[in-house]
Amino acid sequence: MDSRIWESVDQLVAWLDRESVLSPQEERLLRILKLSEEVGEVGAAVVGVTGQNPRKGVTHTWEDVQHELCDVVFTALVALRTLTPDAGRVFAERLAYVEQRSTASRREQ
Template sequence: MDEVWKTIGELARTFRRRDDERKVSTEQQWTLQVLKIGEEFGEAAQAVIGVHGTNPRKGTSHSWDDVQAEVADTAITALVTLARMRPNDAADFFASILADKSSRFLIPAPSSPDGVQG
């Protein structure tokens, strides 16, 4: 996972550098990056519509592999957004939020009679 966050951080720094060169304020950079998440989600939604062929002009135009690639693009964009907003602790912040959110849904494994969780 460290390699993933290393790459995410490099992407975040590259995009920030490009925006800084264009004199885009930090708040505007964050705003545009969050909107980029929406754009990527829209592409994933469009791919699902394409899988089901519900657009009468296009018919069946996508595969589930296309959907999965678009979902991955959405996840990458979201992580880059977080890294741009929290360049010093994005991975730790994400891990903290993930632990909090997942604790609401994941049930701890029951203990065995000898007290060892299984």
């Protein structure tokens, strides 16, 4: 992953830490829970782009869905960085594991 992304994540975490009035334990939990909120916003955008709420009709675009998905990614990276200062390594190792697992799965087919 591009090192600029981790630099941005580090800056976001530092800013959130400076602004927080919560204990580190509470902050950690709430940053993880924030993912649920962001995923809900993705769902709301998909409902909005497909017009599944007849009362509201079409309220979003696929670009809105893309933006909400990015917010999920940002929030997950911030939560991961909050859990460990070595988030980049943890992410890279997990990505390598998933890649290896998916490659092995494709070979079995």
